[in-house]
Amino acid sequence: QEKTISLEKMAEQLQEVGFYSQSQEVPLDLILQNKAYFQFEGILDPAWRRGDSIWSLVEDETLETVLNKVRDLRQRKKLEDFMKQHDLPRNNSGQVTFTIARKKPLTTIQKKVS
Numbered sequence: 001q002e003k004t005i006s007l008e009k010m011a012e013q014l015q016e017v018g019f020y021s022q023s024q025e026v027p028l029d030l031i032l033q034n035k036a037y038f039q040f041e042g043i044l045d046p047a048w049r050r051g052d053s054i055w056s057l058v059e060d061e062t063l064e065t066v067l068n069k070v071r072d073l074r075q076r077k078k079l080e081d082f083m084k085q086h087d088l089p090r091n092n093s094g095q096v097t098f099t100i101a102r103k104k105p106l107t108t109i110q111k112k113v114s
Contacts (some may be wrong), residue, residue: 003057005065009068019101026094040083 005013010020031037033051042048044067047056058066073079 007097007099007101016097016101018104020104022099022101025098025100026096027098028091028094031095040079041070041074043067044074 007024014022036042036048036051039048055063070079073082
């Protein structure tokens with residue numbers, strides 16, 4: 001079962017319920033968790049993970065695998081380098097995509113139906 005929606009599917013659904021003039025914005029300099037994002041060992045703390053809703057989408061078995069990898073990297077003193085390396089794409093792709101859409105006035109929708 002999919003837990004996220006593609007931008008294309010979201011655009012389609014927004015249009016179906018009367019939204020138009022859709023666009024996406026990806027602020028490359030925005031980090032939602034601010035400094036906490038760079039607390040690399042934070043991933044081991046459930047409170048830290050609650051600060052980013054993406055973690056709620058991770059299956060328990062997958063989460064345990066990830067946490068074990070993080071513990072291993074930390075023990076081998078390679079966690080910071082690993083995290084920095086895997087964060088590099090964010091500089092070009094961003095962390096979040098905002099979708100902006102306008103809702104058609106109800107009178108416009110009613111005229112189309114008539």
